[in-house]
Amino acid sequence: MTQHSIDNPQFYLTSPQSCPYLDDKQERKIFTYLVGKDADHLNNLLSAGGFRRSQTIAYRPACEDCKACRSVRILLPFFNFSRNQKKILNKNRDIIRVIKPAVATSEQYDLFNRYLCYRHRDGGMVSMTMGDYKAMIEETHIDTIIIEYRLRDADSGITGTSRGKLVGVALTDRLDDANSMVYSFFDPVLDRRSLGTFIILDHVRDGIASGLSHLYLGYWIEGSAKMSYKTRFKPLEILSGGGWTRLD
Incomplete structure (x- = not known):
């Protein structure tokens, strides 16, 4: 399993795709992997920064012309x-x-x-x-x-x-x-x-x-x-x- 340093996690950007919530909008996400011994701590930090988890990935909206999605x-x-x-x-x-x-x-x-x-x-x-x-x-x-x-x-x-x-x-x-x-x-x-x-x-x-x-x-x-x-x-x-x- 690939290890990701909590001090320097690698982030990636998805390609644009249709937004499931707003018509005529394109969504993009920034994401990183939650793996290895530091996964729990990294998930804590990213959750406080508005990220969500899906399996071993933490993601957050990164749309170019829309800021409608807000973490609550x-x-x-x-x-x-x-x-x-x-x-x-x-x-x-x-x-x-x-x-x-x-x-x-x-x-x-x-x-x-x-x-x-x-x-x-x-x-x-x-x-x-x-x-x-x-x-x-x-x-x-x-x-x-x-x-x-x-x-x-x-x-x-x-x-x-x-x-x-x-x-x-x-x-x-x-x-x-x-x-x-x-x-x-x-x-x-x-x-x-x-x-x-x-x-x-x-x-x-x-x-x-x-x-x-x-x-x-x-x-x-x-x-x-x-x-x-x-x-x-x-x-x-x-x-x-x-x-x-x-x-x-």
Whole structure:
């Protein structure tokens, strides 16, 4: 495996391609590899600089004429759950979280496939095979976990685990003082549970209990319907040329 020095990482620039969020725009990304013994530390530094992780690659938008994609993170010590968010947590109180190593299963993939076909059938990920999914989950050199969300069953209170129905999954990176949500998906037919919101709120709740400073949510584009949900988690910090500032 190629080793990359944390003091002098090598960065690369992708060629232009169609933007998946804004019509008539071209996107480019700058990226580097997260491999070797310093991968965790480098991922911490790059996350604070607005990078995201995909398998063994850390990337950030580097578009020539557009700065619409902005990295956002929740400021956990000052987070207050709204009345509606408390209702969502209460509505899903029969769901138990199970933390596992980053290992893909066929059960996860079946849920992942149903989620994509229902929610993102026009997206590029819908054609992913089990092998592709396994690579997305397992190809990592950093501290990464899978959180499975299952309906509580009769065994849950005895063993502290659950074998109930799988209704959600989150791939999460654990940083020094924060967590970063890499990707999450859920049962698309359980609309009334607001599972997408619940999974984020569960990360918020766990991060607060663990004394973490932030929860990274990825990129936000003002005016993009696909990303508008992220502004419901306040206080939210946004990265700009002057550093991280609170988004009002």
